[in-house]
Amino acid sequence: MKLQFYTPQNNTLKKYIEGYYFIIADDSEEPVHYWTFPNNYCILSANQNSIATQVDQKISISFTSDKNIASSLVFRYTSPIEVHYERPVNEITLYFKPLGLNQFASDLEKIFMHHDLLEYSPFPDFNETMGHIFNLINREQQIEELEKYWLSKLHTKDLGLITSIVSDIEADLKMEDIAKKHHISRQHINKIFLKNIGKSPSEYRKIYRFRNTVTRKKGTKSLTELSYDNLFYDQSHLNKDFKELTAVNPKMFFKNVDVNKENIWLFI
Structure with missing residues (x-):
């Protein structure tokens, strides 16, 4: 192909x-x-x-x-x-x-x-x-x-609020802190996230951490280093998320996936 x-x-x-x-x-x-x-x-x-x-x-x-x-x-x-x-x-x-x-x-x-x-x-x-x-x-x-x-087909829209919330999620701010920052409820954040992103904030955060970990594995970092560098609480947290998103543990995932590929999200 x-x-x-x-x-x-x-x-x-x-x-x-x-x-x-x-x-x-x-x-x-x-x-x-x-x-x-x-x-x-x-x-x-x-x-x-x-x-x-x-x-x-x-x-x-x-x-x-x-x-x-x-x-x-x-x-x-x-x-x-x-x-x-x-x-x-x-x-x-x-x-x-x-x-x-x-x-x-x-x-x-x-x-x-x-x-x-x-x-x-x-x-x-x-x-x-x-x-x-x-x-x-x-x-x-x-x-x-x-x-x-x-x-x-481009018709630029004002997505300032959700763009800011996405940045906060990626910076790993707590949901209650994000809600206070924008003067809205956590329920409203979840609603506008589903409306504009198509997934919940927690799903987005988990996937964002996972993708960052895959990208940063191009070096020689250990799984422990990767855990803390990518805002996981500890290595067991990393293991749990990887098993949910990939069906295997991180060690097995990185053994079988070439993280040096340019199109890193497509693993053939």
Whole structure:
């Protein structure tokens, strides 16, 4: 499976999109599967001539002779998801930073009411545009058209309060302190978090710590050092969170995952 990852060329898009990748179908390749672990991105995918189904924590993507574009969104999961391609298909996937997709789509509050969502098209012309981009032969043209399209959909919103709360969560402030700082209740924080992020503050915090730990493991730090460097109470706290988010303990996780990969959230 040929996967090529890019960061946005446009500086405005860089504020909201972590990056995107293209998968090129190759009929000669065998079925492909990988595990992906919880993150705080909104992940929007478009697949050409394919059908995607989800059963529990497994997403299967299969080829169809029907000419179509299947688009899907993943925004909330707290355990590993297995992704299985019966055979590689053409795909474009975008990783939106927390609150990033909010600056483009207008229906996220309704969408975030669903815990799992597979089928999702953010705009009436999304699938048609993705089909046009798939059919461009030149990768530079594909990137230019993709970024031009998302810039045309940008409608900047004032998300100052939730942006500040997210920063407080990432700084590991206690919920009662965050509530006092912003003069709102903890219940209201939870409500606006679910409305704008699609997950609870506690879920976001746990995943944020986990992702920071994975990123910082590129050095030679011990698990004890990683625990305290990433705001875990102790190593047993780190062990507990890792088992919840990856289904294995940290030692086993780092033994089997190459943390030096550029696209660290995608472990093939």
